[in-house]
Amino acid sequence: MLRLLLTLLLLMPLATQASEGEFFLTAKPAEQAQLLESWAAQPDSARLPLLENLRQGRIAAEDTRKVRLNNRLRGLIDNALASHQLLSHNSAIRLAAAQQLQKSAQPAQMAFLDRRFALEVDPAVHAALGLALANLQLGASEPAVRLAAVRLLGETGDPLARTRLEALLQPNAETDPGVRTAAETSLAQVQRKLLAGELLGQAFSGLSLGSILLLAALGLAITFGLLGVINMAHGEMLMLGAYSTYMVQVLLQRYAPGAIEFYPLIALPVAFAISAGVGMALERTVIRHLYGRPLETLLATWGISLILIQAIRLLFGAQNVEVSNPAWLSGGIQLLPNLVLPYNRLVIIGFALAVVLLTWLLLNRTRLGLNVRAVTQNRNMAACCGVSTGRVDMLAFGLGSGIAGLGGVALSQVGNVGPDLGQSYIIDSFLVVVLGGVGQLAGSLWAAFGLGIANKLLEPQIGAVLGKILILALIILFIQKRPQGLFALKGRVID
Amino acid sequence: MNQPLLVTATQKAGPRLTLAIGAVVVLLLVALPLLSLLPADHALQVSAYTLTLIGKILCYAIVALALDLVWGYAGLLSLGHGLFFALGGYAMGMYLMRQAAGDGLPGFMTFLSWSELPWYWAGTQHFAWALCLVVLAPGLLALVFGWFAFRSRIKGVYFSIMTQALTFAGMLLFFRNETGFGGNNGFTSFRTILGFDIAAQGTRAVLFLLTVGLLLASLYLCRCLTRSKFGRLLTAVRDAENRLMFCGYDPRGFKLLVWVLSAVLCGLAGALYVPQVGIINPSEMSPTNSIEAAVWVALGGRGTLIGPLLGAGLVNGMKSWFTVAFPEFWLFFLGALFILVTLYLPKGVVGLLKKRSQP
Numbered sequence: 001m002l003r004l005l006l007t008l009l010l011l012m013p014l015a016t017q018a019s020e021g022e023f024f025l026t027a028k029p030a031e032q033a034q035l036l037e038s039w040a041a042q043p044d045s046a047r048l049p050l051l052e053n054l055r056q057g058r059i060a061a062e063d064t065r066k067v068r069l070n071n072r073l074r075g076l077i078d079n080a081l082a083s084h085q086l087l088s089h090n091s092a093i094r095l096a097a098a099q100q101l102q103k104s105a106q107p108a109q110m111a112f113l114d115r116r117f118a119l120e121v122d123p124a125v126h127a128a129l130g131l132a133l134a135n136l137q138l139g140a141s142e143p144a145v146r147l148a149a150v151r152l153l154g155e156t157g158d159p160l161a162r163t164r165l166e167a168l169l170q171p172n173a174e175t176d177p178g179v180r181t182a183a184e185t186s187l188a189q190v191q192r193k194l195l196a197g198e199l200l201g202q203a204f205s206g207l208s209l210g211s212i213l214l215l216a217a218l219g220l221a222i223t224f225g226l227l228g229v230i231n232m233a234h235g236e237m238l239m240l241g242a243y244s245t246y247m248v249q250v251l252l253q254r255y256a257p258g259a260i261e262f263y264p265l266i267a268l269p270v271a272f273a274i275s276a277g278v279g280m281a282l283e284r285t286v287i288r289h290l291y292g293r294p295l296e297t298l299l300a301t302w303g304i305s306l307i308l309i310q311a312i313r314l315l316f317g318a319q320n321v322e323v324s325n326p327a328w329l330s331g332g333i334q335l336l337p338n339l340v341l342p343y344n345r346l347v348i349i350g351f352a353l354a355v356v357l358l359t360w361l362l363l364n365r366t367r368l369g370l371n372v373r374a375v376t377q378n379r380n381m382a383a384c385c386g387v388s389t390g391r392v393d394m395l396a397f398g399l400g401s402g403i404a405g406l407g408g409v410a411l412s413q414v415g416n417v418g419p420d421l422g423q424s425y426i427i428d429s430f431l432v433v434v435l436g437g438v439g440q441l442a443g444s445l446w447a448a449f450g451l452g453i454a455n456k457l458l459e460p461q462i463g464a465v466l467g468k469i470l471i472l473a474l475i476i477l478f479i480q481k482r483p484q485g486l487f488a489l490k491g492r493v494i495d
Numbered sequence: 496m497n498q499p500l501l502v503t504a505t506q507k508a509g510p511r512l513t514l515a516i517g518a519v520v521v522l523l524l525v526a527l528p529l530l531s532l533l534p535a536d537h538a539l540q541v542s543a544y545t546l547t548l549i550g551k552i553l554c555y556a557i558v559a560l561a562l563d564l565v566w567g568y569a570g571l572l573s574l575g576h577g578l579f580f581a582l583g584g585y586a587m588g589m590y591l592m593r594q595a596a597g598d599g600l601p602g603f604m605t606f607l608s609w610s611e612l613p614w615y616w617a618g619t620q621h622f623a624w625a626l627c628l629v630v631l632a633p634g635l636l637a638l639v640f641g642w643f644a645f646r647s648r649i650k651g652v653y654f655s656i657m658t659q660a661l662t663f664a665g666m667l668l669f670f671r672n673e674t675g676f677g678g679n680n681g682f683t684s685f686r687t688i689l690g691f692d693i694a695a696q697g698t699r700a701v702l703f704l705l706t707v708g709l710l711l712a713s714l715y716l717c718r719c720l721t722r723s724k725f726g727r728l729l730t731a732v733r734d735a736e737n738r739l740m741f742c743g744y745d746p747r748g749f750k751l752l753v754w755v756l757s758a759v760l761c762g763l764a765g766a767l768y769v770p771q772v773g774i775i776n777p778s779e780m781s782p783t784n785s786i787e788a789a790v791w792v793a794l795g796g797r798g799t800l801i802g803p804l805l806g807a808g809l810v811n812g813m814k815s816w817f818t819v820a821f822p823e824f825w826l827f828f829l830g831a832l833f834i835l836v837t838l839y840l841p842k843g844v845v846g847l848l849k850k851r852s853q854p
Contacts, residue, residue, distance in 0.1 A: 224652075230652045230655075230656070286834055286838065289838055290837060290838070293837075293841075294651055294652045295566075295572045295651070295652065295655065296793075296837040296841065297837075298572070298652060298655060299786070299789055299790060299793060299833050299836075299837050300833055300834045300837040300838065302786055302830075302833055303790075303829070303830040303831065303832065303833025303834040303837075304830065304833075304834065305830075306826045306827075306829055306830035306833070307826070307827055307830035307831065309826065310823075310824075310826035310827055310830070311827075314823065427656075427659060427660050427663050427782070430656045430659075430660070431656070431660060434653060434656055434657070463671075465664075465667045465668055465670070465671055466668075468664055468667060469664045469667070469668060472660050472661065472664050475657075475660075476640075476643050476644070476657065477643070479647050479649060479653075479657075480643060480646065480647040
């Protein structure tokens with residue numbers, strides 16, 4: 001008899017779990033909600049698998065039946081799960097759970113949170129739990145507890161804390177004058193932190209835009225500096241790069257799905273080769289005949305860009321094509337509660353700098369670079385010294401176009417890929433070249449990042465369009481001072 | 496030897512034939528609107544569509560002439576003339592919108608639930624002030640931009656890029672609803688001009704004749720300018736600006752004058768374009784349109800006065816045929832035109848015709 005009872009007792013948790021699951025499934029939604037709330041207030045580690053399964057929409061691990069849930073129940077499940085996860089031995093799980101509870105904790109859970117807060121040893125989880133608790137304590141009856149909670153909230157930079165504090169400052173929401181003043185100072189504190197996060201975020205998107213402009217303008221700076229040629233089809237080289245990425249993605253999906261994760265890396269050489277090839281072909285067939293007539297080159301290259309755009313439109317359709325981020329480029333680092341740095345943008349900033357470095361090495365540390373610089377400085381003298389200027393022209397044009405192709409790969413990861421892609425960047429990249437000075441890598445670098453950051457900082461203040469116009473006006477004024485751009489080649493030549 | 500018969504004939508006949516052809520063309524242009532007034536079932540009747548199309552092309556021809564004045568003669572390739580054209584058009588459009596709205600607000604403003612007109616709409620109900628705006632808006636913008644640009648001696652491709660950025664910025668500005676010019680849709684559904692029905696045949700004919708008149712007047716003006724000492728100075732600016740400065744001239748004033756004049760001509764063309772076509776929207780300012788104007792001039796032959804007119808007529812004629820017959824291939828054709836003209840016809844069609852007439 002006793003043995004039987006003991007066995008039953010041992011089996012209890014299993015039975016509880018199974019029966020709770022069954023019971024939950026058969027209950028009405030309102031009862032389910034009550035059940036979840038009570039579970040959240042009194043967590044039991046035996047219930048964890050059940051909640052995890054519920055979270056994934058199953059009733060049990062081996063069960064394939066779908067549980068029908070509404071959004072409210074889903075929220076309650078999240079909350080109850082977080083509550084249970086606080087019992088975990090893994091501090092990372094506890095931290096995530098505490099952060100979830102900051103958003104969703106209910107007053108009924110306060111006693112439980114208080115206990116865990118006292119027991120918690122990990123400082124990060126301790127702090128997070130303290131905040132979750134403070135959120136609840138805002139509704140406590142004693143003013144002293146509320147005061148402490150308000151002060152604690154003031155030290156976060158969380159947009160949620162701002163809404164909570166603002167709600168507290170509504171008329172009739174808070175009766176105690178001490179808590180009111182404390183809430184006001186806390187709110188100001190939170191807002192300062194949020195502002196800092198916003199400004200940093202704008203500066204970051206400015207850097208990101210700048211890196212893209214840099215990739216677009218770098219090749220332009222080379223071709224313009226070397227050949228004195230304005231290549232209006234340069235934007236289309238970006239577009240070709242982006243479409244190469246798309247093609248690589250589609251081909252890999254079809255023939256090598258295992259390598260799809262790394263398709264942007266595979267696309268880089270492909271895009272470089274395609275854009276550089278097209279660029280060199282254009283140089284040999286059209287642009288070569290127009291040296292010394294920059295305005296005519298401008299028109300001819302515009303014609304080329306029209307043909308390329310229309311060709312892409314006929315091949316791929318006028319709609320945007322879908323280029324997706326691989327998993328390792330999605331997501332981001334959360335620096336502040338309101339500041340997330342997406343991985344794809346971080347990678348592109350690094351990539352742009354790497355491309356600048358490579359270009360610099362190529363121009364300053366190789367034979368080809370020496371020839372290119374020689375031709376840039378004095379074409380006739382270089383030819384006299386045996387530099388084959390025609391070949392150098394072709395290779396430099398190919399290099400410039402190829403860099404644009406690389407830029408296209410980067411662009412495909414952050415923006416839309418369509419036939420008009422190049423058109424939207426061409427004017428900005430010309431401005432970068434004009435501002436930075438011709439044929440100067442350093443000038444292009446500073447001008448690109450300067451323009452990018454100025455654009456993004458002005459955007460929220462006066463709007464995107466007025467910001468652009470203001471920047472144009474500033475560039476015109478700047479050129480009054482330094483007609484040759486930021487970094488000018490020194491020379492005494494006048495025509 | 497292997498030239499087309501027409502080319503050989505023109506080369507032999509020389510200026511007298513050119514004059515004769517010009518006179519015939521002018522007579523035809525004057526006759527067209529009169530023919531459009533004939534009853535609809537008459538054999539010689541010209542449809543409203545044809546008249547509008549040709550009127551549009553004539554407006555473009557004025558733009559081409561204005562662009563040629565700064566590019567062909569003074570060597571300043573502007574890629575922003577669409578902006579001046581559109582500004583003139585918008586100034587006229589403001590008047591037309593006020594006419595259509597009567598005492599109330601223009602339709603798009605009530606749609607945005609604005610209660611009163613912005614300050615820059617003041618006085619636009621008067622035709623005279625609208626005409627002043629047609630001249631002042633592009634003229635002042637060109638004056639300010641040109642003053643800054645020429646002061647710092649921006650020229651060549653730099654100048655082209657800056658003008659392109661300018662028209663791009665203008666387009667973005669006018670695309671906004673808050674700017675107060677109808678945003679995306681621009682101005683349309685006009686009703687009357689000076690009390691006359693804008694869609695009536697008579698009004699259309701008069702507008703057409705005015706366009707022909709403006710074209711002839713600007714042609715005459717440009718001819719006088721380019722044949723004068725001023726014209727020779729412009730050519731000197733184009734060919735060797737530094738040497739001109741060493742000779743003691745200050746080229747800034749000359750450049751500024753011709754630049755503003757060109758902008759004003761564009762504005763006038765735009766003002767005649769809007770009532771004939773019946774719509775003006777920000778896409779007129781898109782850089783594409785302005786650069787297309789450059790190919791009209793290049794095809795016709797820059798540095799001549801007849802060339803741009805010829806080019807505007809040829810390209811736009813082809814465009815209206817192509818976009819109906821082979822809409823997919825128009826851009827290929829236009830692109831090829833850009834390339835072939837710059838590679839093989841640096842002096843344009845006129846250069847081809849003139850080639851061996853003066854051996």
